[in-house]
Amino acid sequence: MAEKTVDINSSIMSRNERLAGELRARFAEAGTYVVNVLSSPGSGKSSTILATNERLASAWGMRCAVIEGDIASDVDARLMKAAGMPAIQINTGGLCHLEGNMIRQAVDALDGAVGLDALDVIFIENVGNLVCPVDFDLGENLSVMILSVPEGDDKPLKYPGIFQHAGALLLNKIDVAPAFDFDLEGYGRVLDDLNPTAPRFEVSATRGTGMDAWAGWLAAQVEAARSGDSSRR
Numbered sequence: 001m002a003e004k005t006v007d008i009n010s011s012i013m014s015r016n017e018r019l020a021g022e023l024r025a026r027f028a029e030a031g032t033y034v035v036n037v038l039s040s041p042g043s044g045k046s047s048t049i050l051a052t053n054e055r056l057a058s059a060w061g062m063r064c065a066v067i068e069g070d071i072a073s074d075v076d077a078r079l080m081k082a083a084g085m086p087a088i089q090i091n092t093g094g095l096c097h098l099e100g101n102m103i104r105q106a107v108d109a110l111d112g113a114v115g116l117d118a119l120d121v122i123f124i125e126n127v128g129n130l131v132c133p134v135d136f137d138l139g140e141n142l143s144v145m146i147l148s149v150p151e152g153d154d155k156p157l158k159y160p161g162i163f164q165h166a167g168a169l170l171l172n173k174i175d176v177a178p179a180f181d182f183d184l185e186g187y188g189r190v191l192d193d194l195n196p197t198a199p200r201f202e203v204s205a206t207r208g209t210g211m212d213a214w215a216g217w218l219a220a221q222v223e224a225a226r227s228g229d230s231s232r233r
Helices: 008-030 045-060 075-082 100-113 160-165 174-179 184-194 211-227
Strands: 033-039 064-070 087-091 121-125 142-148 168-172 200-202
Touching: 008 033, 008 100, 033 045, 033 211, 045 064, 045 075, 045 121, 045 168, 045 211, 064 075, 064 100, 075 087, 087 100, 100 121, 142 160, 160 184, 168 211, 200 211
Parallel strands: 033 121, 033 142, 064 087, 064 121, 142 168, 168 200
Antiparallel strands: none
């Protein structure tokens, strides 16, 4: 019997692309804008989402929800719920990224709980990883990469793919920059080569620095998507 090689990775990616397309159509029909939040562990994804939600709700009257992706635990989902945000927890059990089938189940749960069309924005807090999540489209409108100052300015050089992929780049914990040897100018030059078009925001999610500018820009993207003005996405 002749040997047959089965490309498992190709099959998985093909299925995920199909699911992503279905999710994107579902989000568009409901008028819900979806943000895929990417970073390494400890960069401040949760605190950034919370601070962004506070501003979108108070200044623009937007209702936000969260899909939390973690290998284990529901710590972040409980944190979001305590802040008044609908939250669905996904535990991957070791998988280093979220996939379309996971998001579909989480969206079904959100739809059943609050109604998808009642949500202006869904944040997907992806698993903390700078490699795997880039390969999996989740039907999102926007992917955001968060780097924190303590991680170092060399991360774009080491993990260029995720910085090239992002539609917006946030540098978090900017308030502690004086305590770290972070080369802001060098970091900017690398981003100029990797992703010169993505807007950049220097923020401190916990102190509030730069968060109004970031939330304002995001609110404009949500409104542009609603109006069909793709030039502003």
